[in-house]
Amino acid sequence: MSLADSDHKLVVSELGREPTPAEAALFENLWSEHCAYRSSRPLLSAFDSEGDQVVIGPGDDAAVVALPGNEDEDGSSTYITMGIESHNHPSYVDPFDGAATGVGGIVRDTLSMGAYPIALADSLYFGEFDAEHSKYLFEGVVEGISHYGNCIGVPTVAGSVDFHPDYEGNPLVNVACVGLTDEERLVTAVAQEPGNKLVLVGNGTGRDGLGGASFASEDLAEDAETEDRPAVQVGDPYAEKLLIEANEQLVEEQLIESARDLGAAGLGGASSELVAKGGLGAHIELERVHQREPNMNALEILLAESQERMCYEVEPDNVDRVREIAERFDLGCSVIGEVTDGNYVCTFEGSETQRASDDSSGDGTEPRERETVVDVDAYFLGEGAPMNDLESEPVDQPETDLPAVDLEAAFETIVSSPNTASKRWVYRQYDHEVGVRTSVGPGDDAAIIAVREAEQGLAISSGAAPNWTSVAPYVGAKAIALENATNIAAKGATPLAAVDCLNGGNPEKPDVYGGFKGAVDGLADMCSTLSTPVVGGNVSLYNDSVAGPIPPTPTLAMVGTKDGYDAPPLSVESEGTLLLVGDVGLEAGDVRLGGSEYLAQFDGSDAFPELPADPAAVVETLADVANDESTLAVHDISHGGLAVSLAEMITEDAGLEVSIPVPDAADETAAAAALFHEQPGRVVIQTDSPDAVADAFDGVAPVVELGAATDDGELTIDVGSATITTDAATIDAHRSTIEDGLE
Structure with missing residues (x-):
């Protein structure tokens, strides 16, 4: 991890001093493409994210949308949450854990909104099916998704699988999650009051996933499968299941003021973003974080992306009850600091072993002086990254060159192509019935989940079409949005909202950025035409390797509603x-x-x-x-x-x-x-x-x-x-x- 020279100069100017090593690493991760959207944010204003149904749009861990026409006597509505994320680079390095932790991350994004996860959709993209390495990645990714989803009891009901030669060096794993909540249960990632405690609940912090956000913001190197393995997190779905149920209890008892899951940039990312959104600061004592490995230093505690962890803002009077619930579900619980009205400050006092090694007397009895390792403005940390001004070149439509092929032979070839063949090998590994809400499962145009609380069916469709967008990024992306809407309408549902996962190659290449820009605009234009707000999403760039860039791949996860659950x-x-x-x-x-x-x-x-x-x-x-x-x-x-x-x-x-x-x-x-x-x-x-x-x-x-x-x-x-x-x-x-x- 290293902070770019131009960013370093900006940080020094703002701080009036050199950043500490922990600050430099924190800026490097939070100002990465993966977290700051430096190349894509200028394009995202193309999306229409507003509508009467939109309760919370882009910017939180997940979007919140009201289901239409289901208000009860006091006027409150049933809400769904929608989120989508990518775990592309990790799934190349370690397909099982990379894909599994992608599921875990998007589920925790759902939890942080006060919602209970009710459905998953996975959209997967690999190199040519006949290539052995593609099969290896394909099997590992599907196994990782099925293992994690099945263990936590959230059904995977929809999605897509595409094979294209340009994914050979960089597969894509995009996972969406739908959750269920209501007005009373709703939680956001906006810190509320100075003096409230910051409480970390979940697994212990280890050294896995260090620098994951930075790793996701670079092209994949030829030796990535070995050299970048430490940047891949290791998942524990059984701990996640306990965290789901503990979160549900915390929400039911209204013990949470705000919440953020620990994903990219770990504790540093989650806690700083939480307080920055509230215009506040924090004081965190890093040694209070419960750890599963010995002698972790401040930077490791701050940036490790260990899984199954949540950061909660809790009123002081409720801390003991939060700890009781965590203990009931056999989860770790640490009061790591509090919300302040000042800077984002992290201090650290080393372990006894570290004190002994630092103590000149050698007996380890002298206390080590508490060190301030981070002292920055939280808003500057989260929002201060400058946006990139990149050149783009449009993608030309190809000339017409139509082959002459015997139609019967062509029919047999097309029907048996891996892209059009049945995906039952994939979805039969998923438990799509758990939760007893699935009315129409995978293998159909769209899935339907029964939202009995509102007496409505929720149709879900997710996917992209790399053949379309590689030929025509703008029109192909419009077609992807229309395709997902048609899937939903084919089940008798009306589109309600969508989230997107915008995948592209190295944006510093004008032709790659031109294709990405075209795909963004096409998706935005068609969703606007369909009056379907895009309420949130994710961007994944630098999906580029020695094999070349991926096609522009704008995955769209769309939901629609209908009366009843039949189709x-x-x-x-x-x-x-x-x-x-x-x-x-x-x-x-x-x-x-x-x-x-x-x-x-x-x-x-x-x-x-x-x-x-x-x-x-x-x-x-x-x-x-x-x-x-x-x-x-x-x-x-x-x-x-x-x-x-x-x-x-x-x-x-x-x-x-x-x-x-x-x-x-x-x-x-x-x-x-x-x-x-x-x-x-x-x-x-x-x-x-x-x-x-x-x-x-x-x-x-x-x-x-x-x-x-x-x-x-x-x-x-x-x-x-x-x-x-x-x-x-x-x-x-x-x-x-x-x-x-x-x-």
Whole structure:
């Protein structure tokens, strides 16, 4: 860890002296890209974060959103919390612990708002599936997420998995958490009153995770897997489960004035941010921190990112009760200092062993003088980092170069691609039923969690699309937002709010920063169009390695609400008319193939498709149609295009006969466009009332009748001069790519 020269000069100017070693390390971590968003904060004003439903927006550990229309007699509402974070670099160095502690961190962000965690969503990105190192990372990350989530009893219900060659040297692990709270339970990270005590509850502090924030703010080096391992935290999910339940008791008894979980920059980050938000200071005696390793020095205690720890502001009269609750749950508890109206001050008196080594008499009996290791303005520490002014270059759309491929062979290849194949190998390792709230689980367009307190279903969708944003960062990011909203509407829910995890490469490279900026603007513009506020998020830059930068990857986790908990299924019934809502692409060049799995598999290129003219109307109408009693099944069209959606909808008991007319039957390019283009905002609907669906979407989106369901479990697609025929068992075999490839 080292403070950059320009930052060092600024700190010296502010302090009027040289910083102590602990201060320099604290500034270096809190002014890192990971904590201060020095390259991204100038871009984040593009997001619309306000709305009647928004209780707490960006800036706290998690956002707080009111569920609509559920006020009780005294006017109070049921709230949900939303948060998302990345653990990208740690998951490359140590995939199991890196991913596991990512789960633990976002859950503690939820706890610090006075909420109980009810659902997780994970969005994961790896190099090409055939590469052994990618498989190693993939298996370790999934194992880490499943182990931690299952042990703490929070269901992982949604997410995504993408494979792309540009993640080979730098995978991404993005985890979102939804919590449940209300007005009476709500806690924030804003310190309240001088004289209140700062209490540390949870695991003992060790030396793991030192400099984690700095490590996350640099490109991954070639030797990162060995040299950077000490920067990766080690998780203990059983301690986290105890911390969840202890936090619940503290909230119920209203013993907490403010709270912050210990994540990036450890105790120094959490405690300084807590008091800075209240315009206050603190005095912390570092040796009071309960430790699990001997002879830790002040800097280690201050910056270690040991997991399963919370910092609470507690009124003096409530400290004993907090300690009793911590002891009941077998958690450590230390009163480490108090809130003040002055600077952020940390002092340290060494251990007996350290005193003995420092004592010239050698008998260890002389007390060591208390040392002031940090004495700075808390606001300057947290907000004083200067923003970067970086150059950006726009990303050009590629030229059109469409391959000529036999459609039947293409269908088999696309359906069995790791990106479109079933992700059941992943989500079957997660306990998505724990908590008995899961109405629709993973494997569908969106999950639905029952919020019985408000008698509403909460739909959750999370993911990005690196093929889309690598081709067209701005339009591809708009498409990602629309895709998540379409997933939610397909289950009959209306989008409510979203959080984002903005992942990019080294921002000092103009082309990389240009792609990142385009993705930010695209996500912001579409969310605004959909009237869906982006209420919080995370930024992860310097995802760059010897293999090169990652694609701009704007993961979006979106939630929506609906009355009740039921939703139309993804799979078709054996009778009913099948309709396509959205553009078919009946003529060559009518719809672009850019960003599609088809071009990724067959080395083609094209511009990204145009988006629907009125995406908000599409989403609103789709939610209404999905809830109609005549609707039998709904499935969004995304990765792999119409072909993959149709393949996913059939079962052993219900098949489909589909006909897609192409004006020129011999034009295989037009047929390929119809089958495989990935314009978002499109769905397949099975209905008993096709005329009613057409009327609903009149003036909003085209509706094309594709065919009808059968009871033989077969899929037949007539498109141009080609006929593709298969059955559910064959498709299932094709879609088992991931489990087969890991055997």
